[in-house]
Amino acid sequence: MFEREESELAESKKIMKDLSISDDRSDQAILRGIQQAKAEKKKKRVQLPIKTFTAACILGLSFITSVNVSEPVAYYMSNVPGMGKIVDFVRYDKGLLAAVENNYIQKVDSSVNNKGIEFTLNSIIHDEKSLIIFYEYQSDEEDVVITPESFQLLNEKGEVLPYHIVGEYWNDNPDSLLEIRVPLKEGDNLPNELILSTQLSKDKKLLDGVWEIPFTLDKGKIVGKKVYNVDKTLEIEGQQLTIKDVTMYPSQTAVHVYYNSQNSKKIFGINDLHLIDEKGETWNTSVIETTQINENETIIYLQSNYFTNPKELYLRFNSIRALDKEELTVEVDPIKKKILKAPKDGKLTDVEIEQGEMSIKLDTNPNQFKSAIFTHAIDADGNVIGKHEPYGISYSYVDDYVLYSVPFPSEATDLGPVKLELLDYPASISAEANVKIK
Amino acid sequence: MEVKNLVNRARKGDDDAFYELIQIHKSRLLKIALGYLHNEEEALEALQEVTFRAYLSLNKLKHAEYFSTWVIRIMLNYCHDQIRKRKRIADPKYIDNLMVTKNDNQTLEIEEALLKIDARFREVIILKYYNDLKIKDIAEILEKSESTIKTWLYKGLKALQVQLNKGGGLNV
Known part of the structure; x- marks a missing residue:
């Protein structure tokens, strides 16, 4: 009955077969799709300043990796009406879970619906260190990707307050809460009446209008920080670092560290820093940011044990990331696409320049290290190249490398060799450290 | 599994x-x-x-x-x-360009015809004739009953027949 149609369809199918697509090209398309999706997840963070970016990564990571949860408590709490969602979300951070358990959290539960997207402010945790906001959004439409564009904190008159907001903008579980934080400095005093305001985009297109939710801070809830002066200096292969003090807030613990400026190596960070009490219970890094005060002074944040109050408490770690100070500059010849100078472990390879970006490969396991090692190249005159353009970090767990890209317009190639200052690097020195806090 | x-x-x-x-x-x-x-x-x-x-x-x-x-x-x-x-973008003034692309890609009349028929019917035809899927699998993908898919398939082929007898849209 449909012989002609069927035979023509068969013919057309044959031609289609001849339109051969190599496995290579289709595999590339898949990998690009994955990378694009990962970049979309991190889109907002990449444009943040370096400090917050690295930290935001750690946050994402810690939610996946740390599963040392006080399960019975979480189980109990998640059955308290209205608490299930927040408990599910904070159960990977012992400090936040304890804050919820101790009723330190302030429930808001207020929603606004605009253009078929419901935006909800679930609850907040407010202490001297930060205002933590747990929110979510739900769209009437399926299969669309909604992402917040820019969060702002307003006062009750609708005026923008000068705080920057860091945190998560996207979670692959649409039913999960998301967390953003407003870091507070000593003396910052938020008004009691606030408005959280954001714009949203759908499938990468900015939507008209704003989603705003007013809420009230209950300042009667705030409890004071606990400060432990430690002032203990450790020496690791000739490199000195000092644990100055440890401050506990309900939301997090701040560890204040100094690196000796006379060190021959630059210390980028401490690996596996954690608190441990006399019973062996630990509190790990679960931080949203690390505050680099200056080159030799930094604050590292850990999960809070404010509400636990152990008898004894120790700070421990087992290695630091450090590199000879002479090795901190990477030099690249953009014409020959050659690395002229780099750390002698030879992990930096393969310079590529295309589509306004220079990319350099770092041989490392992305499961263990994928922090930003540099963000922008500098020309011979010290000018930052493509200052306002975002940088990128891409990796796939299939490979043993991370690809870093910095903005690099084609005309920059004429500038001659360029420099990149290392901000972090996966070179570790083992060291067993154990410092008594109380 | x-x-x-x-x-x-x-x-x-x-x-x-x-x-x-x-x-x-x-x-x-x-x-x-x-x-x-x-x-x-x-x-x-x-x-x-x-x-x-x-x-x-x-x-x-x-x-x-x-x-x-x-x-x-x-x-x-x-x-x-x-x-x-x-x-x-199939504005008349672009049709000349479209014709060129068409020839380049060796697009057959049947493919042009496919684009002109009801989207539901087209879906069924592509899944059946290009992907060699069974009616049962197509029904699952489109979340319809097998009898609906059979009807759409019939209607789709019928619509193709009508299109082909017209002699193909752009070539008129």
């Missing part, structure tokens, strides 16, 4: 598993894309976009065992959108 397993791993953030998932469906997805778009570059772009969308919305998939039908549906949606966009 394997797909379900991979979906569960992918949901936990295992990118290898997700890559494997798309690999398993690659050839099917490309066939659909080619069936609609008749162009390698666009089919590759479609595969990339579908990978992107699937990755970002994997957790919206309620039952891991339906991954196959779900990802094919994402591809179908993408292809529909692309064709709708193309139609919008």
Whole structure:
């Protein structure tokens, strides 16, 4: 009955077969799709300043990796009406879970619906260190990707307050809460009446209008920080670092560290820093940011044990990331696409320049290290190249490398060799450290 | 079984598993894309976009065992959108250009005809004749009963017949 149609369809199918697509090209398309999706997840963070970016990564990571949860408590709490969602979300951070358990959290539960997207402010945790906001959004439409564009904190008159907001903008579980934080400095005093305001985009297109939710801070809830002066200096292969003090807030613990400026190596960070009490219970890094005060002074944040109050408490770690100070500059010849100078472990390879970006490969396991090692190249005159353009970090767990890209317009190639200052690097020195806090 | 397993791993953030998932469906997805778009570059772009969308919305998939039908549906949606966009640019003044592209790509009359028929019927025909899927599988992907799919298939072929007898749109 449909012989002609069927035979023509068969013919057309044959031609289609001849339109051969190599496995290579289709595999590339898949990998690009994955990378694009990962970049979309991190889109907002990449444009943040370096400090917050690295930290935001750690946050994402810690939610996946740390599963040392006080399960019975979480189980109990998640059955308290209205608490299930927040408990599910904070159960990977012992400090936040304890804050919820101790009723330190302030429930808001207020929603606004605009253009078929419901935006909800679930609850907040407010202490001297930060205002933590747990929110979510739900769209009437399926299969669309909604992402917040820019969060702002307003006062009750609708005026923008000068705080920057860091945190998560996207979670692959649409039913999960998301967390953003407003870091507070000593003396910052938020008004009691606030408005959280954001714009949203759908499938990468900015939507008209704003989603705003007013809420009230209950300042009667705030409890004071606990400060432990430690002032203990450790020496690791000739490199000195000092644990100055440890401050506990309900939301997090701040560890204040100094690196000796006379060190021959630059210390980028401490690996596996954690608190441990006399019973062996630990509190790990679960931080949203690390505050680099200056080159030799930094604050590292850990999960809070404010509400636990152990008898004894120790700070421990087992290695630091450090590199000879002479090795901190990477030099690249953009014409020959050659690395002229780099750390002698030879992990930096393969310079590529295309589509306004220079990319350099770092041989490392992305499961263990994928922090930003540099963000922008500098020309011979010290000018930052493509200052306002975002940088990128891409990796796939299939490979043993991370690809870093910095903005690099084609005309920059004429500038001659360029420099990149290392901000972090996966070179570790083992060291067993154990410092008594109380 | 394997797909379900991979979906569960992918949901936990295992990118290898997700890559494997798309690999398993690659050839099917490309066939659909080619069936609609008749162009390698666009089919590759479609595969990339579908990978992107699937990755970002994997957790919206309620039952891991339906991954196959779900990802094919994402591809179908993408292809529909692309064709709708193309139609919008099919302004008479561009038709000359279109003719050139058409010849370059060796597009057959039947393919032009396919684009002119009801989208539901077209879907069934592409899945059956280009992807060699069984009525039962098509019914699952489109979430319709087998008898509906059979009806659409019949109506689709009928509509194609009408189009072909007209002598093909752009060639008139």
